[in-house]
Amino acid sequence: MASLHPFRALRPLPAQAAAVAAVPYDVVNAAEARALAEGNPLSFLRVSRAEIELPPTTDPYADAVYAKAAANFTRLRAAAPLIEEDTPSLYVYRLRMGAHEQVGIAGGFSVDEYEHDLILKHERTRKDKEDDRTRHILELRAQTGPVLLTYVADGAVDAIVARATATRPLFDVTAQDGIVHTIWQTAAADRDALVAAYAAIPAMYIADGHHRAASAMRARATLRQAAGGGPVEADAFLAVAFPDDQMQVLPYHRVVKDLAGRTPAAFLEALRGTHRVRDGTDTPNGQGDVAMYLEGRWYAVGLRSPASDAAPADRLDVSLLQDQVLAPLLGVGDPRTDRQIDFIGGIRGPGAVAARVDAGEAAVGFAMHPVSVADLMSIADAGGIMPPKSTWFEPKLRDGLLTHLL
Numbered sequence: 001m002a003s004l005h006p007f008r009a010l011r012p013l014p015a016q017a018a019a020v021a022a023v024p025y026d027v028v029n030a031a032e033a034r035a036l037a038e039g040n041p042l043s044f045l046r047v048s049r050a051e052i053e054l055p056p057t058t059d060p061y062a063d064a065v066y067a068k069a070a071a072n073f074t075r076l077r078a079a080a081p082l083i084e085e086d087t088p089s090l091y092v093y094r095l096r097m098g099a100h101e102q103v104g105i106a107g108g109f110s111v112d113e114y115e116h117d118l119i120l121k122h123e124r125t126r127k128d129k130e131d132d133r134t135r136h137i138l139e140l141r142a143q144t145g146p147v148l149l150t151y152v153a154d155g156a157v158d159a160i161v162a163r164a165t166a167t168r169p170l171f172d173v174t175a176q177d178g179i180v181h182t183i184w185q186t187a188a189a190d191r192d193a194l195v196a197a198y199a200a201i202p203a204m205y206i207a208d209g210h211h212r213a214a215s216a217m218r219a220r221a222t223l224r225q226a227a228g229g230g231p232v233e234a235d236a237f238l239a240v241a242f243p244d245d246q247m248q249v250l251p252y253h254r255v256v257k258d259l260a261g262r263t264p265a266a267f268l269e270a271l272r273g274t275h276r277v278r279d280g281t282d283t284p285n286g287q288g289d290v291a292m293y294l295e296g297r298w299y300a301v302g303l304r305s306p307a308s309d310a311a312p313a314d315r316l317d318v319s320l321l322q323d324q325v326l327a328p329l330l331g332v333g334d335p336r337t338d339r340q341i342d343f344i345g346g347i348r349g350p351g352a353v354a355a356r357v358d359a360g361e362a363a364v365g366f367a368m369h370p371v372s373v374a375d376l377m378s379i380a381d382a383g384g385i386m387p388p389k390s391t392w393f394e395p396k397l398r399d400g401l402l403t404h405l406l
Contacts, residue, residue, distance in 0.1 A: 002151065004198035005108030005236040006088035006191055010142070010403040016042060016080045017171045021181065021398040024145055025049050027345070030060065036176070042080050044400030046072045048144060061132055066139045073140050084405065090191045091402060092164045093240045096180040097395040102246035103161050105194060106146065106402055108236025109204065111220045114213055120203060120380035123210045133215035143216055143238040143404040146397050147209030150373060153243035156197040160190050171401060179395045204241060205380050208393045213237055223406060238404040240397055244373045250346025251370040252389040253353050254321070255362035257340050260331040264295045270329055276302040282350035284369040290321055291367035293354050313384040317369055322387065336388045343389040346370065
């Protein structure tokens with residue numbers, strides 16, 4: 001069962017919320033973060049990506065970056081200002097992106113349940129990224145970026161959400177990308193009702209934020225040791241949980257830097273020897289179909305069906321592409337570490353794939369069909385691991401609107 005923990009959020013005043021709110025630290029590079037924060041001293045990117053205030057050559061994992069993050073957090077708390085709630089609360093968080101809308105619950109979720117796989121995972125994490133966010137949490141004594149969770153939609157939760165969203169919101173922020181972030185603070189009765197309703201939900205799934213969750217677990221261990229082993233505020237990690245029937249998953253595209261010594265014509269001939277290849281568009285026709293961009297043209301590539309006894313993760317298009325094309329024809333090894341491959345989040349669109357190839361930064365690109373939430377859940381239920389960069393959830397939550405102090 002899922003345990004939900006109210007917390008005393010650190011948050012901006014409504015008038016400053018738009019200035020403070022920032023994209024997650026890991027969806028932009030340093031140059032993009034610097035551009036987004038330019039001219040805005042309240043941008044939370046100055047906390048989550050503090051290297052943007054240091055020379056461009058600065059190692060993002062240098063001691064000076066974490067010291068700057070802590071100093072900027074202290075400054076922002078006074079300058080915005082950021083206020084801490086008097087009593088623990090839960091929040092309803094609605095995202096609107098064009099015609100798409102999803103409404104979730106922001107609160108604390110159990111680190112113990114994460115550690116014991118009651119909150120299910122579907123990705124492996126990288127130690128360097130865990131090290132980074134663990135240190136960030138410990139330097140700030142705060143979790144500043146929420147994890148994105150999902151669960152099988154529940155009528156009791158939906159009813160409470162409908163009641164809460166009929167009241168006046170705490171924030172109603174339209175971000176630079178046009179996505180609208182609306183947050184309600186729940187009344188005490190709804191807060192308690194949500195805690196009870198979540199206790200009946202059988203499983204929670206991490207959709208996005210595996211490194212944040214893993215880092216919260218590691219930071220909790222350090223803080224518990226410092227506290228003599230007793231309960232600490234870090235026993236819960238900050239997350240927003242959305243019902244599965246509202247989640248929107250976009251694909252993660254692939255580009256490969258070279259053709260493993262082949263000319264484009266030779267690569268195309270080799271591919272046609274193993275797969276059905278025809279003229280196409282920048283959008284795959286459906287599952288089992290990949291849009292490939294090569295020498296200024298889009299092709300439709302039909303992937304071969306997986307073996308009947310294949311594991312759920314091995315049935316995904318990204319797995320089939322890796323096993324049937326990227327490894328045997330292009331020499332791409334482990335996609336987690338091989339520098340020949342790069343990934344483009346679905347929000348950037350297949351046009352970004354073509355742009356990378358046209359600019360000579362890659363030799364070939366592949367636009368993928370998105371994975372479904374049902375696929376993610378079935379893989380997690382089976383204890384499986386999805387290939388790296390399989391899912392891009394959109395819209396994204398914003399950092400800085402709700403922070404969990406430890």
